[in-house]
Amino acid sequence: MTTSDSLPARLADLVDRAAAADGSPPFSDGALVALAQGGRSLVELGSAVAVVGEGEAEFVVDPDARRRGEGGRILDRLISDGSTLFWAHGDHPGARALAASRGLTAVRTLLHLEAPVPEALDGAGVVSAAADWQEPWLALNARAFASHPEQGAVTRADLDVLTAEPWFDPADVLLLWDDSDLVGYCWIKEDEFYVVGVDPDRQGEGLGRRLVEAGFARLAAKGVALAHLYVEGDNEPALALYRAYGFTPRSVDVQYGRR
Numbered sequence: 001m002t003t004s005d006s007l008p009a010r011l012a013d014l015v016d017r018a019a020a021a022d023g024s025p026p027f028s029d030g031a032l033v034a035l036a037q038g039g040r041s042l043v044e045l046g047s048a049v050a051v052v053g054e055g056e057a058e059f060v061v062d063p064d065a066r067r068r069g070e071g072g073r074i075l076d077r078l079i080s081d082g083s084t085l086f087w088a089h090g091d092h093p094g095a096r097a098l099a100a101s102r103g104l105t106a107v108r109t110l111l112h113l114e115a116p117v118p119e120a121l122d123g124a125g126v127v128s129a130a131a132d133w134q135e136p137w138l139a140l141n142a143r144a145f146a147s148h149p150e151q152g153a154v155t156r157a158d159l160d161v162l163t164a165e166p167w168f169d170p171a172d173v174l175l176l177w178d179d180s181d182l183v184g185y186c187w188i189k190e191d192e193f194y195v196v197g198v199d200p201d202r203q204g205e206g207l208g209r210r211l212v213e214a215g216f217a218r219l220a221a222k223g224v225a226l227a228h229l230y231v232e233g234d235n236e237p238a239l240a241l242y243r244a245y246g247f248t249p250r251s252v253d254v255q256y257g258r259r
Contacts, residue, residue: 011042014049018060024090024112024251026060027051030150031087033161043081048074057083071098084257091254099256108255109233113247117227123214126186129173134159136182137173144197148232151195174214176207186211188218193229196238208241216245 018026031051034040040053047065050057057078061070075086075098086104088095099105129137138156145152162168172188184207187194193215198207219227228250231238 011049014060014062017063021063022090022092024253026089027058028087028089028150028253029162031058033158036161037157043074043078045074045077046070050074050078052078052081052083055083056085056087058087058089066094072101075102086256087253088256089253091252095254103258104256105259106254107257107259110253110255111231111233111239111249112228112251112253113231113242114226114228114250115242115245115247117216117219117224118246119220121213121216121220123174123210123217126174126176126184126210126214128171129175130170133170133173133175134163137175137185140182140185140199141195141197143200146200172218174211174218176211176214178202183207184211186215186218188215188222191219191224191227193227196229203237208238209244212241212245 015026031040031053034053035042035051040051043050043052043057043059047062047068048059048070050059059071059074059078061074071094078086079102085107086099088099134156138154138159141154142152163170167190172194174186174188175182176184181199183199183202184197186196193212196208196211196215198211216227229242229247230253231242233252
């Protein structure tokens with residue numbers, strides 16, 4: 001999740017308390033970056049808060065005000081305002097029941113995986129970001145995630161927001177070059193494989209393995225013992241890669257909508 005330092009104090013407090021209560025953050029990085037840039041808006045109703053934009057919403061109810069119908073009321077408000085897709089981070093039973101009560105079904109899953117960090121990997125040939133890495137990264141990211149609704153749409157403005165966060169360290173942006181061409185990257189965020197991308201024209205060459213091993217090497221150097229990442233539930237090639245390195249499920253995020 002994007003650090004709460006970038007959020008208004010009252011909202012940051014709610015985000016932190018909800019994450020502690022639920023075991024997962026209530027809002028995605030993408031939603032909070034868009035909110036910071038004015039691309040999404042906040043909707044507040046009672047003790048519930050939603051981040052809304054482009055027909056999609058994510059919302060949370062204050063942990064101290066749950067089981068009072070607040071979730072149902074804000075969901076009804078969001079539906080009436082035109083939202084059609086709703087993320088449930090952690091996919092808790094209450095979220096499933098609420099979605100079902102409004103005729104919503106799961107349309108997308110995002111798996112949260114974790115794995116112990118091995119010590120023997122070195123990530124040879126992959127280097128940390130130096131000056132002027134942003135434009136090559138943006139171009140490759142757009143190609144690598146052309147079919148992904150959030151990651152593939154990252155702009156320079158979005159990137160500037162992320163790299164201004166207190167957690168950002170350019171040494172955690174690991175780049176794989178073939179001469180002057182950027183062919184892959186692995187971005188580490190604290191203890192997370194934040195995003196891993198490979199040139200679509202270079203699929204099948206083992207670049208993904210090199211990048212994951214470079215990421216593990218960086219995490220080991222930082223003293224991280226347990227790594228985690230998010231991956232689309234239907235991305236079988238990525239899932240096969242991560243499972244080969246010992247990643248197992250931690251939790252799941254589910255997007256609900258009407259089919």
